[in-house]
Amino acid sequence: MNAPPEKITSGTHAATATWADLSKLLVDIRARRNEFSRAQKIPKEIVDGFRRVGVYRAMAAKRFGGEERTPADFCRLVERISEADGSAGWVASFGDGARYLAALPDDTLRKVYANGPDVVLAGALFPLQPAKRCADGFIVNGVWPFASGSPEADLIGVGITLEDDPSGDLPRVAVMPAEKVTIRPNWDVIGLQGTGSHDVVVSDVIVPEEWTLIRGGPPTLDGPIYRYPAVAFAAQAHAIVGIGIARSAIDDVIAMAETRASITGAPVMAERGYVQLEIAKAEAMLRSARSFFYEATEELWKEALKGEVNLGTTTLMRLAATNAARQGAEVCRIASGLAGTEALYSNSNLARAMCDSFVVAQHAALNEGTLQSAGRALLGSAIQPGFP
Template sequence: MDSEITLGDVEAAPEGAPREAAFQHALEVLKERRDEFGEQGFVPRDFMALLKKAGMFRVSVPQEFGGDPMPPAQFLKMVEQVSEVDPATGWVASFGSASGYFASLPIESQRALYSKSKDIVFAAGMFPMFEAEKVDGGYLVTGEWQFASGCKGADLLGMGLKGGPETEGKPLTALVDRNAVEIIDNWDVAGMRATGSHNVHADRVFVPEELTFVRGGQPSIDEPITRYPGLAYAAQVLSAVTLGAARGALDFVIEKGAASTSINGGPAKGNRPAYKTGVAKAEAQLRSARAFFYEATEEVWAKAEANEEITDHDKALLRLSATHAAHESREVILSAFNIAGTGAIFKSHPLQRFLQDGIVPAQHAMLQEHTYEASGALLLNLDAGLPSFP
């Protein structure tokens, strides 16, 4: 089966006020539909179109191809805002930066893709990696890949392949049209349900060699957005989801939860010492982690803009700040749940959304506890001990 790339015709609104208005409209629609997304288990294509209009899927498209590359901190704050409303949708929106991976495609392949659309929704099931059959002009790809978040709303899908001598053993990603593969509906989870991270199955799908790339490989275009470390950015966008979820949870206990009273007739919860102390500590914890996160981001982006060397030490700080933000934000969410009291255990309670979804990102391989150790190793000029780190 051949995989001919076809892309949608939805485009981002013009930069400036129209695009900002499109983003605010998407947030308002999300407030109305987030329960729907959770119940059906995926973010649908019509809502993905609203995020496209808000410019969220062209933030890593190089200027060379008519893109509107966005400073990473600006995009990460957009992901936060979406996640404050619904973390699972924020997770899907965070892949708006994933077109940055395409920078390691041949220049002509990038030009061909972006001539069809600057607003490409990309989802990937990278693991397990399969051995593809090498044929004239490309590969025949067969396998079933897990955790393809956002696949039902995607335009393009990526599938992980084992690399060979030509990639120095590094894994390849094969790009295919979403209609060339089968989505296996098996995403049965309690947290991040709306991400629709189903399996995808391919049966002898032909992928031209020029539509394969090494994930995080050497970019073929030299611009600030392609100089910014791609794998670190991939960890950051997931961490931003937890930052947003923590903000949403904390705002709830400050703005609404504090006024509620208990069934035993006690004072309003906000007047209780434990509630006030809990809110203060959580606020300080979240703001501190967020400050480190954006400090590291801005420092490395300044180097990318100035075309200065971005060292492993710089990348280690990006990874460390992302891991730290995810874990500290998870603690903030749990603190909000704790001080909210017994009412928060009900499925219908507003905090359940942030609890079930917001604690998930720190479980991701790019943000798990071992990435603290790997970051520390690099700060000590030792081997990270993890492949493709930082």
């Protein structure tokens, strides 16, 4: 990887945040990976560390003290965190939530950022739950699974439906303070165990209409980052987690191969032909997927800078994101296979990488269905609502 710049961000609130600060945080994250898995969440002090290094202000508007970083800048930050731990990277990826919040009315945004730009948004969109209109807005009830990062969030967003909603096929999101939501701890899974992706339960919460937004709808704010497609950006923020995990897996195998001898008397791993072959394949797969990912990101960003984003470029971005997630998972499978019995233990970094990367690739925005949607778009066929 290229050497990172000295400063992570350049805004007023982050003037002292450097890559050295991030490196210190990553040392702590690496040392506590097993703890995150057991707790089924990323703890408050780590989320506060994300605030300090600019994860949550990165995509917030400059007028509210944010950074308005480029999508590639944000993804590189998430990628590096993911190299330390997949669950931590996944939770950090939700720093892209500032892009979703940009669809709220201006007056609401001023309230959101009244205390600064480091606002943590979590939540879950599906299944959309019916909400009822009332004099003060909407009465929201329901249960939503997969609310990653919800235990330490400031705001929670959930997907709702309304009769005769003018948003049409695009889902509406109701945003509310986290204290109005009950978290049902049930995140008992094989991968990304530390993401706190529990169910969230909402009971008779009144959400004013001005605290709702249309996911994928036009933003209130203007600027290149707000012309960059929100749904595609969310997909790529998740996908880059898989690339970071895979990088760590390859590095772990290389470090192991230099010294690990077989109990049967075989040569050290680095001298075995099949290890040499497979590690070369894995390295090529990872670098190819990563290059496609950032190439597509930069092409889409160029269009956002010019003021017009087209379907073809956005489709390639979605394709690159899905490819990154899938290739990352395959690289981790190869790496764990090369590790042999070392990867059988539940506290093995390579076992964790394989399971974490598998879960990344299972996300609805990164699974086989997105490949089909991308293919339809590339062939000029009709595409489903919400894609790209």
